[in-house]
Amino acid sequence: MSKVKYFYDPETLSYRKIERKKGTTLTYAGLFLLASALFAFLFVFIASQFIESPREREIARELDNMKLQYKLLNNRLDAAYAALENVEDRDNAIYRHYFEANPIPLEQRRAGFGGINRYKKYEGYDNSNLIIEANKRLDVLEKAIVVQSKSLDEIAVLATDKEKFLAAIPAIQPVKNEDLTRMASGFGYRIDPFTKVRKFHYGMDFTAPRGTPVYATGDGVVERADNNASGYGKHIRIDHGYGYVSLYAHLYKYNVRANQRVKRGDLIGYVGSTGRSEAPHLHYEVFKDGERINPINFYYGNLSAEEFNELLQQASLENQSLD
Known part of the structure; x- marks a missing residue:
């Protein structure tokens, strides 16, 4: 009331x-x-x-989880890019360099996609930037993997040719170290043993007893084995292909004939002192595209680092040659 x-x-x-x-x-x-x-x-x-409602809390958790998943995805993309960059660096700096192929520029490896907007379907959402950026990185990564795959296919073809090239190139010492008396003279200006005048010596002289074995320094075909070149006496020329020819002069006798195919390490003749020679030794020359080059650069096939350094020091001495 x-x-x-x-x-x-x-x-x-x-x-x-x-x-x-x-x-x-x-x-x-x-x-x-x-x-x-x-x-x-x-x-x-x-x-x-x-105060969030239960539904809002659920949506917020889903959004946070999505952001976390995108962060983890980007971390995985970073790891994938790092692994791919490592392969690309080796591809450019080692494989392609070794096989004398032009490196692939980064612009070509990381090229994007021009033309239409490939990511329009991802626009208009609160987190569109995250989704678009992740898809862009995935597309670039996939394209870079395709480029690298094609590069490795090219390297595989080059490797097959390179295997033949590596077998053909003059790459060992023509006289074994244990058979040598000494390495008498190298490539460069030396004193002529007959005129005593300083002149250019176009090969390397390996002193060894008469009859010491002489070996082919690379695969090839015997171009000539005769005594018809002035000053060389009995000598052998091997055409290795790829522009390389090796010459072995002042031989005692031959173990091969013209047009015979030989392998690296085959016995082709014996040390002598024929032609313009002061004492038994092998005069060895290497030609590349018709030009004489220093043979010292072609002994990586059978010499250790210490043996090569010792040979390099002896070859650099400006002494008297034997031919």
Whole structure:
């Protein structure tokens, strides 16, 4: 039951009962309901800004997980790029260099895709940049792998040719170290043994007893084995292909004939002192495209590093040649 309220009337000097009008009561009730609704709305609005619903928490967890997965994916892409770069570096610096093939420039290895927008379907989302960037990196990586695969196919073909080349190139010492008396003279200016005049010596002289075996320094075909070249006496020329020819002079006798195919290490003749020679020795020359070149650069096939350094020191001495 509602309380009855009174007010003091100074004219009558008495208390009078307050009579509330029916319309006023309705107005107060309406104001109360409106205020309550407004308060409830403000409460819900404020709560929605600071308190997540279960669904919002679930969506937030999914979003965080997606970001984590993209981060892990990018880490894996970084590792894949690093591994590919290692292969590319070896491809350019070792394989292609070794087989005398031009290196593949980075611009070609990392080329993107021109023309139409390949990533339009990923646009318009909150995390479009993440998705587009990841797909771009994957596409570039896939293309780089294709380029590297084709390069290795090319290297495989070059390796087959290179195997033949490596077998043909003059690559061993024509007289074994244990059979040598000494390495008498190298490539360069030397004193002529007959005129005593300083002149250019186009080969290397290996001193050894008469009859010491002489070996082919690379695969090839015997171009000539005769005594018809001035100064060389009995000598052999082997055509190795690829522009290389080796010459073995002042021989005692031959063990091969013209047009015979020989392998590296085959016995082709014996040390002598025929032709313009002061003492038994082998005069050895190497030609590349018709030009005489220093044979010292072609002994990697059967000499250790120490033996090669010793041979290099002896060959560099400007002494008297034997022919």
